Amino acid sequence: MSQKKFEKNYEKLPDLIIVYDRENFNPRQILECGQIFTYEKTSNGYTVFSRDKIAKISDHGDCYLIETKDVDYFENFFDLKTDYGEIKKKLSKYEILKRPIEFGQGIRIIKQDLFDVMISFIISANNNIKRIQKILNRVKEKFGSVRDGYIAMPTKEDLLKASEKDFEELGAGYRAKYLYNAVRQFDRDKFENWRNDTSDNLRKNLIQISGVGPKVADCIMLFGYGKQDVFPVDIWMKNMYEKYYHPEENRKIIAKNLTDEFGNLSGYAQQYLYYYMISGES
């Protein structure tokens, strides 16, 4: 696709990443495609909150700037070393993905913190994106610690101070008790060790967490662990499947059929399709 060749797609400087390859990096698409909820819009970009770290993204016409004290962390977070041109080229052979890829060409799959992504997607269950963002923002404002003049995402230790009633009052609804329990079940060393596991074993482990079922587990695997051989099936993907494949299948069968089809690129395929569907372009 790209006629213009860059000497490099991005550059790391002290406290700054410059992204030149705008074709494969679109902050709006990356942040608003439903994979992350912990960001704020600013006058010329976004502020992103992940773990105890913060990045400010701004648009400078010929490049994007990512200002952060944690350059290496956000290089990995935005998956900058991965060649999305190559991924899109491979996926474009699927007719069903051609328009979604064109529509969301600047999407990248974020590598989120495991605790953040667990909390985020427990809240996401049977919920909508606007409300998920609001709930998470209230949790962050009430329990997060101040960092560089910003309130960072709360850690496990921060959220151990939150009661079930606190989560209720922040709008989590019936998910409050899931959150209360999940915070206590989370163990960073254990979760990190699961990185070496197969996707099937990882899913089995994650489903043991309160409020984590098959779909939330798949989202944690995709957006936290970077597992690409999963295809989270929510109501939008179920509707998509019924429209373009077969009607009246359950989510488990849909997920199996779609991972069979897209293999180790399933996660990417899912995200292009999801963003396309929720944007009303289909």
Place this chain on the structure above:
DNA sequence: TTCCAGGTGCATA
């Protein structure tokens, strides 16, 4: 007023 949203937990068969 009713429906819906990045579903899960639990009881039941």
Place this chain on the structure above:
DNA sequence: TATGCACATGGA
């Protein structure tokens, strides 16, 4: 193992 229902909330 599979199915059906309850579940908080707020915007459309």
